[in-house]
Amino acid sequence: MSNNQMPHNLEAEAALLGCIIIDGDIQSELLETLRGEDFYQESNQLMLDAMQKVYAAHKPIDVVTLTDMLEREGTLERAGGLQRVTELAEVTPSAANFKQYFEIVRRDAIRRSLIRAAKKIIETSTNGTSAREAVSFAEKQVYDISKQEDNSQLAGLSDGVVIRQVLGKFEDIQSDPNAFRGLETGFKHLDRITNGLQKSDLIVLAARPGMGKTSLAMNIVENVCLNKGRTAAVFSLEMPRSQIVQRLLCAHAGVSMEKALSGKLVQKEWKNLMIASDKLQRSKLFIDDSSRVTPAEILSKCRRLSAAVGSLDLVMIDYIQLMGGAGGKKGDGSFENRQQEIASITRDLKIMAKELDVPVIALSQLRRIQTKEPQLSDLRESGAIEQDADIVMFINRPDVTATAEELAKKTVVKGAAELILAKHRNGALGRVQLRFIGESTKFVDVDEQNLPEEEPEYYVAPPEGYPEEYPGEGFPDDGEFPA
Numbered sequence: 001m002s003n004n005q006m007p008h009n010l011e012a013e014a015a016l017l018g019c020i021i022i023d024g025d026i027q028s029e030l031l032e033t034l035r036g037e038d039f040y041q042e043s044n045q046l047m048l049d050a051m052q053k054v055y056a057a058h059k060p061i062d063v064v065t066l067t068d069m070l071e072r073e074g075t076l077e078r079a080g081g082l083q084r085v086t087e088l089a090e091v092t093p094s095a096a097n098f099k100q101y102f103e104i105v106r107r108d109a110i111r112r113s114l115i116r117a118a119k120k121i122i123e124t125s126t127n128g129t130s131a132r133e134a135v136s137f138a139e140k141q142v143y144d145i146s147k148q149e150d151n152s153q154l155a156g157l158s159d160g161v162v163i164r165q166v167l168g169k170f171e172d173i174q175s176d177p178n179a180f181r182g183l184e185t186g187f188k189h190l191d192r193i194t195n196g197l198q199k200s201d202l203i204v205l206a207a208r209p210g211m212g213k214t215s216l217a218m219n220i221v222e223n224v225c226l227n228k229g230r231t232a233a234v235f236s237l238e239m240p241r242s243q244i245v246q247r248l249l250c251a252h253a254g255v256s257m258e259k260a261l262s263g264k265l266v267q268k269e270w271k272n273l274m275i276a277s278d279k280l281q282r283s284k285l286f287i288d289d290s291s292r293v294t295p296a297e298i299l300s301k302c303r304r305l306s307a308a309v310g311s312l313d314l315v316m317i318d319y320i321q322l323m324g325g326a327g328g329k330k331g332d333g334s335f336e337n338r339q340q341e342i343a344s345i346t347r348d349l350k351i352m353a354k355e356l357d358v359p360v361i362a363l364s365q366l367r368r369i370q371t372k373e374p375q376l377s378d379l380r381e382s383g384a385i386e387q388d389a390d391i392v393m394f395i396n397r398p399d400v401t402a403t404a405e406e407l408a409k410k411t412v413v414k415g416a417a418e419l420i421l422a423k424h425r426n427g428a429l430g431r432v433q434l435r436f437i438g439e440s441t442k443f444v445d446v447d448e449q450n451l452p453e454e455e456p457e458y459y460v461a462p463p464e465g466y467p468e469e470y471p472g473e474g475f476p477d478d479g480e481f482p483a
Contacts, residue, residue: 007111008040012104017047018092019101021061026098031055034102038109046070046079047088063089110145117141139300183230183314183359186223187445189432193421194391197314197359201425202350204320204385206364206374207395212417213363214239215247215441216395217316220361221285222252226276230313231284233302237322241289245280247441252276256439284309292324295348302356312358319363320345320385343384350388366394376422392423397436417443 016034020027031052036045050069051061059065067085070076079085121138182196197203197220207213224230226248236244250257253276255269265273286305290297298317306312317323323345346362353360364385366374374394379385386392396418419432433446 023095
């Protein structure tokens with residue numbers, strides 16, 4: 001094969017097509033997996049297309065039906081004529097080696113795709129594209145090829161492999177309840193309900209402005225990076241990197257941010273800050289404060305981070321409504337409305353969580369509606385946030401909206417906070433009682449404030465329209481609630 005010729009193996013292509021003709025048992029497996037571009041020679045591409053159409057018509061694939069389909073499509077001569085169809089059936093003595101033929105054909109197809117992608121990358125890079133756009137384009141070209149290899153197929157359960165895996169998982173949990181524990185948040189009641197943040201989950205943390213959703217998310221990041229030594233990537237679209245670090249330092253040192261900013265720190269507080277700063281400097285926390293970043297850009301940066309550091313355990317994004325969507329219906333980056341764009345963003349975030357195999361915490365704004373407590377219908381701009389998320393959590397702080405009279409009568413406790421699990425795809429719903437320490441922008445479990453420890457309450461108020469006696473174990477996971 002010359003250097004200018006694309007990789008191919010015509011013998012393997014012919015043998016694979018011959019296997020499809022002579023063995024009906026492998027037709028479904030191959031015809032649902034193969035694509036026209038997998039074949040180098042046009043006549044073989046036309047032959048595969050005709051085979052797939054015969055198969056779709058629920059007819060047996062043989063010399064007669066294949067020749068008839070090629071004639072009807074007007075491609076018989078371009079496919080090599082009747083002689084070529086007959087030869088394919090005759091020159092393949094057995095279909096026993098079809099997997100080897102398939103591997104050769106797919107290998108060369110991938111190599112051709114990579115060569116074409118490389119040419120596009122060279123062309124794009126030569127045309128004066130910005131460095132950021134060029135890198136993003138190159139990564140997408142290669143990533144799209146790698147995703148083509150991810151061809152999961154419908155598979156039966158008769159071999160018992162998956163069933164044994166699940167039963168084995170249950171046995172491991174029975175002997176060690178922490179065997180499949182996810183990433184610990186540092187809030188023990190929350191970890192008890194969720195069993196930690198699970199890999200590939202999209203966790204939406206939502207609250208109205210001023211409720212402390214950034215603080216809570218950063219408290220989780222603090223526990224992951226500073227207490228557990230794990231790797232986290234934080235994408236702050238609203239707050240600059242310096243403010244994020246400022247919050248982290250004060251929260252971890254237990255120092256009042258107000259005192260730090262007004263120059264009123266005492267020696268002990270300075271010592272705590274120095275210890276916290278040293279720990280933060282040695283941590284594997286990475287912060288990106290680019291504004292209007294897209295899910296595709298976040299995925300690209302996380303892939304590079306994971307490759308460079310060797311691990312990635314958590315991604316946090318602050319917040320969804322500040323993100324930009326990539327694509328659009330026409331593929332030109334435009335969307336018909338903001339709801340459609342948010343739906344595209346949340347779908348991409350869920351796909352990203354699955355590909356990176358890490359929990360992704362995405363913050364979200366709630367509508368500024370003064371109700372007793374937030375609920376799923378309050379999520380701004382799109383019900384897709386609720387549908388795509390594996391977990392939806394709300395922060396409820398009655399003291400933020402309380403009147404002076406309520407605070408004076410102590411009917412509302414200052415600093416009292418509640419984390420409401422309104423959706424939990426793989427577990428129970430619940431409520432977690434927290435306390436917000438405003439001076440150091442930190443949430444803590446109530447028992448850390450020497451308050452009576454309470455078991456988490458596995459019940460959440462039913463959405464409007466459901467009767468009060470509706471069981472609290474969970475609401476229908478269809479994303480739809482009565483109006």
